[in-house]
Amino acid sequence: MKKNYFLIIPLLISNLLLAQNIQDEIKKYYENLPFDMPVLNVPEFPQRDFLITDFGAVGDGFTLNTEAFNKAMIECSKNGGGRIVVPKGIWLTGPIEFRSNVNLYLERGAHIQFSKNFDHYPLVLTTYEGTEQYRCQSPISGRNLVNIAITGYGVIDGGGDAWRYVKKSKLTSQQWKELVASGGVVDSTGNNWWPSEQAMNGEKILKQLQKQKGKLTKEDYQKVRDYLRPVMVNFINCKNILLEGVTFQNSPAWNIHPLMSENIILKNVTVRNPWYSQNGDGIDVESCKNVIIYDCKFDVGDDAICMKSGKDEFGRKRGIPTENVIIADCIVYHDHGGFTIGSEMSGGVRNIKVTNCNFIGTDIGLRFKSTRGRGGVVENIYIDNIFMKDIPTDALSFNMYYGGQAPTEDLSIEEKLKSRKGYQVNEGTPQFRNIFLENIYCVGAKDAVVIQGLPEMKIKNIVLKNVKMKSQRGISIFDADDIKLINTEIYSSEPVIKIFQSKNILIDNFITDYNINTIMKLEGEETSDIKVKGNNANLILKKILFDNSVSKEALKIIN
Known part of the structure; x- marks a missing residue:
């Protein structure tokens, strides 16, 4: 040397x-x-x-x-x-x-x-x-x-294409043919490529060992090492982190994963993964505090900018929330969620500001997800000046049934009520509340807004102000309490607003195509205290469809 x-x-x-x-x-x-x-x-x-x-x-x-x-x-x-x-x-x-x-x-x-x-x-x-x-x-x-x-100007490549399994449905026929010819194995369905038999059978082997032995040892995991894809950048319990200027790409699993760390700055970073990359997240900020992500670009195979804090009992016992995060001036191309909270948020997420970001072609724009068993509280989230285009599913999504059966709008009222079963509130009940969105724009989405709480724990205090969207379907509100739509403009098929088993809803100065037959539809006996306000309130009143279970007294016009 x-x-x-x-x-x-x-x-x-x-x-x-x-x-x-x-x-x-x-x-x-x-x-x-x-x-x-x-x-x-x-x-x-x-x-x-x-x-x-x-x-x-x-x-x-x-x-x-x-x-x-x-x-x-x-x-x-x-x-x-x-x-x-x-x-x-x-x-x-x-x-x-x-x-x-x-x-x-x-x-x-x-x-x-x-x-x-x-x-x-x-x-x-x-x-x-x-x-x-x-x-x-x-x-x-x-x-x-x-x-x-x-820092700097170069590229860091994790070699992830050697690790990840690939779904046939996500490739062209020629790409699939070339992938299979490169080596690895295809599962019995013929629909998934794996780098090795050990990787393909890893999940099944681990479940069998866990059933036999309970807690697994390092030697048990060694038997399925090919299956255990790593995240590419993993900083644990670190303080004062700067990532600046560099391109991070092709990660085996998540791309960047700060965990239980603080004082983190990402500036002008580019994060890339193939759109078909399983678990190919951009950045997952888990149980961290004091984070700024700005002037960055993401084009990945799963959620792009994601806030997490541990899963289920493990996350609750760790008890370290993700808090004090600023995300600004970022561009997100393909991914599952442009900005996401969850689904592993059992330690809580709070004090988040997201501002001035473009989401172009993301599967979901703003994504909040959890499920029963997670627990944790998500609160004090402030999002403004988000510009979205060509969103294949929801521009804004709150889903408390992640991975489970939800009473979606696609079901009849009878099917919704049947699938909507309340549970006892306990430490595993997730809570989402105090979330404020302003100046949110979307041109092209399947659904403009989907708010889907739980019967036993409704999503509470969500404010949408100055929201303008064009979508196939409009706003769906399920099991929510204290939702405000202020100066909201939605152009979609009818009915534009659908409310199911929700209460304390304020619709103030709502704008849509008033030539349609039904602007709002109300369902469920718990639906109550729906207030409509603004210059167009009386016009909206004439175009509301009440289900038989909803009292006409549930709706009020406020001058």
């Missing part, structure tokens, strides 16, 4: 200016913030560069550089920190284990390519999808660290 493996470089002024620019950008997002949140400080690093080539790394795309990266990490941290500089080239490597006070800096043209050899990723105890379990080691990981960053 060369003796000049670190250099004191004359970049102090420019680096300080860069940090100051980010600091100034961050401050503007605190203007009129509706909750208290400390102003985040940008992590600072000593002005030392550790060149990855000085540790024996070769950027030819063939040489395995795992040892070089990890030696550089150790040496940089041991000497007080600085930048590990990755020059242009393709740098093949196994897992990189981060250290405190290290900024992994990718120059223009730099491409870190993670190995597709599963043997390079040993099993580690971690958290995935909200529960503690063994998974293969993440390509980039760190635990109990301070002041860490990944």
Whole structure:
């Protein structure tokens, strides 16, 4: 190894200016913030560069550089920190284990390519999808660290196409033919490709072992290692994290996963996964606090920007909410949900601000999801200036039946009532409340708004103000309490507003196509206290359809 493996470089002024620019950008997002949140400080690093080539790394795309990266990490941290500089080239490597006070800096043209050899990723105890379990080691990981960053201009590729299973229905016939010819196995249905038989049978084997033994050991998980896809970037219990400028792509499972960490900044990051990538989330912020995500782009295979806090009893016992998060000036292309809370939110989610974002072609625009057994409280969510286009399903979705049978609008009133069974309220009952949405626009969606609470725990205090959407179907409100639609404009098929077993609903200055026959439909004996206000109130009153179970007294016109 060369003796000049670190250099004191004359970049102090420019680096300080860069940090100051980010600091100034961050401050503007605190203007009129509706909750208290400390102003985040940008992590600072000593002005030392550790060149990855000085540790024996070769950027030819063939040489395995795992040892070089990890030696550089150790040496940089041991000497007080600085930048590990990755020059242009393709740098093949196994897992990189981060250290405190290290900024992994990718120059223009730099491409870190993670190995597709599963043997390079040993099993580690971690958290995935909200529960503690063994998974293969993440390509980039760190635990109990301070002041860490990944910055620059390059690309980090997780080699996820070697790990993920693929559904035939999501590929063209030629793509499917080429995938099958590349190796791996196809399941007995002929509809799913897996990288190996071990991966294909992993879930079934784990369930059988759990049934036989109860708690599983590391040795049990080792039998199905190919199935245990890692998240690509996993920082656990870390403080002061900066991700800036870099492209993260092709992750085995989730792309970026900060867990139980605080003071996190994402700026100008691009996150990519194939649209067909199973569990190919963009970023999952789990049980973290004080987070700013801005000026980022996402185009992924599952939820793009997602807030989580653990699953079921495990998440409730951990009891660490995700709180104090600002998301601004982001663009989301394909995904399952542009901005999502849940479904693993058992530790709670609160104090979230989402502003000035574009969602283009996302399966769902704004997505809130949970189910019985999760528990947890989601509250104090503020969303404004969201611009959506070509949403295949719901522009705005609240679904408390995630993974279960919900009394949807597609069912008859009899079928809805039959599927709507109340349960005892307990620690596993999720609660969503105090959510405020303003200046929300959507051109093209199947459903404009779906609010679907539980009979035993209605979704409460949702305010939609200055909302304008064009969709196939309009607004559906199921099992909700205290919903306000203020200056809302919806163009859809009739009826535009459907209310089922809900109460305390205010519709103030609602605008639609008044030439249709039915503007509003009311169903369910619990539906009550529906107030209509504004210049068009009397016109709406003439175009309301009451189910036999709903009293005419349930609706009031307010002058």
